[in-house]
Amino acid sequence: MSSLSESSVPPDFWTQPGIDFRLNPKVALDTDGLADFVKTEVGIDSAVIMATSGTQRAGPKFVILEKRALLASAAAVNSHLGLEKEDRWLAPLTLFHVGGLGIFARVHLAGCRVFTVDDPLKWDRTGGDYLAACREHSITVTALTPVHLHDLVIENGHRAPESLRGILIGGGAISETLATRALELGWPIWATYGMTEACSQIATATDPSAAVSGWLPVLPGWKTQTDPKSGRLSIRSDALFSGYVTRNDAGNWHWDRPFDGEGWFATSDSVEIDGSGNLRFKSRLSDEVKSMGELVSIAKLERAIQESGAVGVVFPVPDERRGHRFIAVVEQGEGAFSLDAVNANLAPFEWIDEVIEQEELPRTVVGKIAKGELREILNKKM
Known part of the structure; x- marks a missing residue:
């Protein structure tokens, strides 16, 4: 300093x-x-x-x-x-x-x-x-x-x-x-x-x-x-x-x-x-997508992950039946991440379907999670 x-x-x-x-x-x-x-x-x-x-x-x-x-x-x-x-x-x-x-x-x-x-x-x-x-x-x-x-x-x-x-x-x-x-x-x-x-x-x-x-x-x-x-x-x-x-x-x-x-x-x-x-x-407004006929805020899903004490982001993935399903990428912490605990606070049409755990999430220069890099990781895993 x-x-x-x-x-x-x-x-x-x-x-x-x-x-x-x-x-x-x-x-x-x-x-x-x-x-x-x-x-x-x-x-x-x-x-x-x-x-x-x-x-x-x-x-x-x-x-x-x-x-x-x-x-x-x-x-x-x-x-x-x-x-x-x-x-x-x-x-x-x-x-x-x-x-x-x-x-x-x-x-x-x-x-x-x-x-x-x-x-x-x-x-x-x-x-x-x-x-x-x-x-x-x-x-x-x-x-x-x-x-x-x-x-x-x-x-x-x-x-x-x-x-x-x-x-x-x-x-x-x-x-x-x-x-x-x-x-x-x-x-x-x-x-x-x-x-x-x-x-x-x-x-x-x-x-x-x-x-x-x-x-x-x-x-x-x-x-x-x-x-x-x-x-x-x-x-x-x-x-x-x-x-x-x-x-x-x-x-x-x-x-x-x-x-x-x-x-x-x-x-x-x-x-x-x-x-x-x-x-x-x-x-x-730009982060809302349709799932099972309902608008879902990606920000709300990410807040639910934060409320559990974890660090992570959520990506909507096109789904033929639901319109979209949701995949979370979370950072591995000291305790185990519980998807059930997160989904318990969400409506059924908001439920996160899958979790990918990373040892450390990439961040931008101002400390935000680099969602672009994570999207590339997700695409490779799908």
């Missing part, structure tokens, strides 16, 4: 115009002419360009995040969380995701100190290096993914550092089992819900117990509405992205602003919103 290097996010980064690429160095993406296109054809001269999480599957798709929107997001987060100059941040996430870059926007506005890992692409699954940095620098605020938190509290049983007053957890669902164990060990979880298009967070709870219920207060500055049938979430804010850039069939850059006439962006998420303005994530 070391103090922030000036080369990663220069002091004048947030105030000077320019098009800045924040892309995964391990993924080869064609960006030739993209910066000029955004400046000359789109008319934006101060922005960060990131790739969407689906880029590797569906071809290059870039998200344009204007710096003013990133700073609007940071201001809302700082206000909501009560972040101040006295806070000491640990930034262990990569800068090619908004969860990582957003930390530096918040630090810029709050004027507080930040520490960063030497190589955020490498995560010590024992949690030893992370905890040592927290204690050495008396860290008060940090951010991780649910996979990182699982390694810390389920796999290793680490207690939270005494100096820590908040740990933002985002990038995936937090199971009740994981949240409960983390709270038992004193981890002050701030559960978040957000996306790249929102420049980071849309809803965050500073009450650690909310990580169990899943109900998160919507941040100031965000307008939300849901479709009464599907629960599809639409959002509007000064912190919203400006649009997408893709290549068309002719190989030329194409600008897409996916907003309605009033500036609403329809996400791919289904959520609930209560009368107090709290939001709870239900599922990604």
Whole structure:
């Protein structure tokens, strides 16, 4: 661990115009002419360009995040969380995701100190290096993914550092089992819900117990509405992205602003919103498939595996009779994985049919399970 290097996010980064690429160095993406296109054809001269999480599957798709929107997001987060100059941040996430870059926007506005890992692409699954940095620098605020938190509290049983007053957890669902164990060990979880298009967070709870219920207060500055049938979430804010850039069939850059006439962006998420303005994530609409005539959320099946204390993912496989059947790939743990125990909490049409156990599941650079690699493993076994 070391103090922030000036080369990663220069002091004048947030105030000077320019098009800045924040892309995964391990993924080869064609960006030739993209910066000029955004400046000359789109008319934006101060922005960060990131790739969407689906880029590797569906071809290059870039998200344009204007710096003013990133700073609007940071201001809302700082206000909501009560972040101040006295806070000491640990930034262990990569800068090619908004969860990582957003930390530096918040630090810029709050004027507080930040520490960063030497190589955020490498995560010590024992949690030893992370905890040592927290204690050495008396860290008060940090951010991780649910996979990182699982390694810390389920796999290793680490207690939270005494100096820590908040740990933002985002990038995936937090199971009740994981949240409960983390709270038992004193981890002050701030559960978040957000996306790249929102420049980071849309809803965050500073009450650690909310990580169990899943109900998160919507941040100031965000307008939300849901479709009464599907629960599809639409959002509007000064912190919203400006649009997408893709290549068309002719190989030329194409600008897409996916907003309605009033500036609403329809996400791919289904959520609930209560009368107090709290939001709870239900599922990604794109992850639902039909089985025995019923819609099944893959996210729900994966949460059921997490609730059992295991780490795993679920793949729907076409089935002539049912429409789809479900195969789980789980990581071998200390105890035996019980499929019967998982299915006991699911409806019959949701039951997982088969389990493939792996000694260790591949992970992305931000700690998420690499489902693409696992799909290839599954295809070879079928």
